[in-house]
Amino acid sequence: MNKSYFSSFLLFSFSVLLLVGCGEKSGAPTSTEKPTSSQTAAVKIDPATAGSVAGVVKFEGASPKAQAIDMSQDPACTMGAAPNSSEAFAVKGGKLGNVFVYVKEGLPAGKYEVPQPTVIDQKGCKYVPHVAGAMAGQKVQFLNSDPTMHNVHPDAQANSPWNVTQTPKGEPIEKSFPHAELMMKVSCNQHPWMRMYLNVVEHPFFAVSDAEGKFEIAGLPAGDYLLGFVHEKLGEETVEVKVEAQKAAKVEISFGVK
Numbered sequence: 001m002n003k004s005y006f007s008s009f010l011l012f013s014f015s016v017l018l019l020v021g022c023g024e025k026s027g028a029p030t031s032t033e034k035p036t037s038s039q040t041a042a043v044k045i046d047p048a049t050a051g052s053v054a055g056v057v058k059f060e061g062a063s064p065k066a067q068a069i070d071m072s073q074d075p076a077c078t079m080g081a082a083p084n085s086s087e088a089f090a091v092k093g094g095k096l097g098n099v100f101v102y103v104k105e106g107l108p109a110g111k112y113e114v115p116q117p118t119v120i121d122q123k124g125c126k127y128v129p130h131v132a133g134a135m136a137g138q139k140v141q142f143l144n145s146d147p148t149m150h151n152v153h154p155d156a157q158a159n160s161p162w163n164v165t166q167t168p169k170g171e172p173i174e175k176s177f178p179h180a181e182l183m184m185k186v187s188c189n190q191h192p193w194m195r196m197y198l199n200v201v202e203h204p205f206f207a208v209s210d211a212e213g214k215f216e217i218a219g220l221p222a223g224d225y226l227l228g229f230v231h232e233k234l235g236e237e238t239v240e241v242k243v244e245a246q247k248a249a250k251v252e253i254s255f256g257v258k
Contacts (some may be wrong), residue, residue, distance in 0.1 A: 033090025043110035045221050051243040054216035055251035057099045057209040057229060063091035064257060073224070076148035076168075077125035077191065078256045079083050084193070087130040088233050097118035098257055099129040099231050100199045103217065104238060106225035110201045117141045117174070117234035120186075120196065122166075127186065127196030131232070134198060135205040136180055140174040142166065154198065157181060163189065182230055197232050229253055 040093065066085040071077040115141035121128045125146060134140050144151045144166045152173055153163040158181040163175050175186075177200045188194035207215040223246045230236045235257045238249035241249050 029213070033165070040109075040111050040140035043108050043112050045219060047219070049222055049245045050219050051222055051245055051247045051249065052216060052218040052220060053225070053227065053243055053249040053251055054214070055253070057096045057101075057213045057215065058094055058252065058254040059089075059091045059096040060094075060254050062257075064089045069153070071125055071191070072191065074125065074148055074191060076146065079147075082124070084124070084126060087126075087236075090130070090211065092213075093213055095209075095211075097209050097213060098129075099209040099213075099215070099216065099229050099255070100131055100197075100206065101209065101215045102133065102199070102228050102230075103203065104226045104228035106223055107203055108221060108223075109149050109207065114138050115154055115204050119143065119144050120198070122152075122188070122194070125191050125194060127194060129196070129208065131197050132199070132207050133208060134177065134200050135204050135206075136178055136200055136202050137172050137176055138204075139176050140198065142175075144168065144170050149190055150194070153187050153189055155185045155187065159184070159200070182236075183232055189209075193240045199230065199241050227251065229255075231255055 023246055040087055059099055066089065069084040069086060071084055087091055087098060110155055112135070114135055118132055118134040119141045120132055121143040123145040144150050147168045149168055150166045151163055152166055156177070158179040159177045179200065180202050181200045184198045184200065186196050186198055205217050205220060207217050209215045220243045224240065224242050225238045228236055228239055237255065239251055239253050241251050243249050
């Protein structure tokens, strides 16, 4: 290659590189990263166009017998306390309690307002409630109303697990969970029978069926939704529902031992 040709080649290469560099600075961003949560637009819900969904969770077949729990290892747990038994199958009159109900699909994308803290108490050496829900990022307060020490221990999978000792009638433990996670087991290392389940979702539209199997989710934008119903032993069932403005959609679903 002669010197003249080589010099021309270098000059041409440099010009191309210069043009490419200028183009990258002046053109549109080339990043393919998804917007972070802080960049996601907030979802505004007009109460005039919102509806609700309510219903009953039923249980079919013979209900499993609740197992008695022996709490005698800690006298503070049995002092004046009623007999304790497993809450895995909260069946009453053919209705099933302690089922976590949430909107699985259909919500507008975006950020939702975080509700006030979810409160979970330790009372009579059991967690109250047995099943609870929280929005990702929402504060969760763990209280200790007992005259004995507890260890609050979420066995988280999608979130970071932790284990914190709480003195008798001590100060509340306040935590939040940034990631969605269903049926997160929360136990107590001091009392092995103590167990509850915390459900974390990305929005505030959830509920837990009560002792009569009833639930309600209010303030939903009108639209078509897929509801998820989750039980600690029986897994998850889903139901499609249409919510209309200023109306209450009705839903019934049944679980049973398979």
